[in-house]
Amino acid sequence: MRKYAQSFVVGLQSNLVYRWNFAVRSVFWFFHLVVVFILWGAAFAGKDSIGGYSFKQTLTYFVVIFVMQFFVGAFNEDYQISEDIRNGLINQFLLKPINYFSYRLSVFAAARVVSGAFGILALLIALPFFRDKLDLPHEGWRIALGIPALALTAIIQFSIAYCFGLLAFWFLEIQGFVILSMAIETLLGGQIVPLDLLPPAVFNAIRYLPFFYQAYFPGAILTGRQGYDFAVQGLAIQAIWAFILVCLAEAVWLRGLRHHTAAGG
């Protein structure tokens, strides 16, 4: 366990080197929030609710999703893993008593601590402009269920990114797959529109996909878009998906190693 704690510390240090990148990203994610505010503000003009939710509730949903991504989003992990494979850096992990998934997970956790700090900073700067436009529910169970949901979201996001990164065992260039998956995840994860605004049949189908648990589900718990029963059921489905994806990541890793050729002295 100590070696992964050490990887976490090294990950913290290396991510702090890129602090300006995180800062720039935070600023522009704030702009993304402004787009949401303008678009939904215009859509709500002259209306009390859309899909049963007020403008404040809708904006709160997007703000929570926005901040959440800084803590649980896998932004760059797929690229880093694919670079490890392409450059042969992966070879050193094959010779050492270290589990690559756990190593990458600890580096991912470190990166999220750093980006999370910038997310909070961005939120604190933005809050004076948005404070009176937010409407967070206060039920305690939402926090109690929201935190494990967030942890599972992080595992799901990381595992998907890990699997895509491992595609570098088979393909020279994986960015196409990554961005294709990002488009699907962004839409089906509820980052473009709250998923409960989709037709009920579509919503019920998406509920059983892992993308649903990448952003919408924890966001919906924390912002009051879904009730207790839905949250408990969802948490069970989310845990199953997290387990499946971790197993899939291990299977892809083992399969990829069979393809891998470690060259050089």
Add this chain to the structure above:
Amino acid sequence: MKSLSHYLRIWLASAKYSLVRATMFRGDLFIWATVELFWISVNVIMVLVIYSHTQTVAGWSKYEMLLLVGTSMLIQRFLMGFFWSGIFEMGRNVRSGLFDFVLAQPGDPLFMASTRKLELDGLLNSVVAAGLVVYSAVKLGVHPGIAGVALYACMIACGVVIHYSALVMAMSLAFWITSSQGVEGSYFTLMEFSRLPREAFKGVASIIFVWVLPVVVVSNGPARELLHGFQPSWALGLCAATAAWFALSVTVFRSGLKRYTSASS
């Protein structure tokens, strides 16, 4: 000062190389074309979901909004097709020192860096974006004459130059910060504003995104020209913004270039 024909010959050679490369990696071309198609679809779905709950957004009907989104996507696809790869790689090459290769080439560094690669997938999807514009125009009963279409095309070209300038400035940050990784996302965030109607912007947002940054003018100008005919204020505003932003981007790039220390000893 190299002649225009010299640069045209270089560009044609690069374009020929890019086309040959694209036909060699047909799988890659297919994946990237699908990626672009998915992102267009994500934006269209967002509009459809919002309009399934409301009749107008800032006074724009569903098909007017789709025409605006199509126009915005058209500009972005042209940018992707003609310039994206070169500018995107510029950020990484500055960090790795591979930018030396561009400096050693027979032409202006910005031209050489940004026009090295043509991406066929972006250009293919510009047909899809154009299709969305045509479909929306037909649904709206808009029939522009030849002059109207020509003016629309000129305004699209201005939009491409503005997008190009914004992207060059964003990627030029690589000269100042450790890595521009993730900074390209800032460009996409900023360009999200171009899919919103001008009327949605109020107060400070109007000053920043309509008057200071040209992100709204870029798409609203051509879309309005199609919807309402020639509007001198929009056409002139777009031309002025194009000239100003291109000049600014060249200045920023050249300032950054002075800081470039190369990778060699």
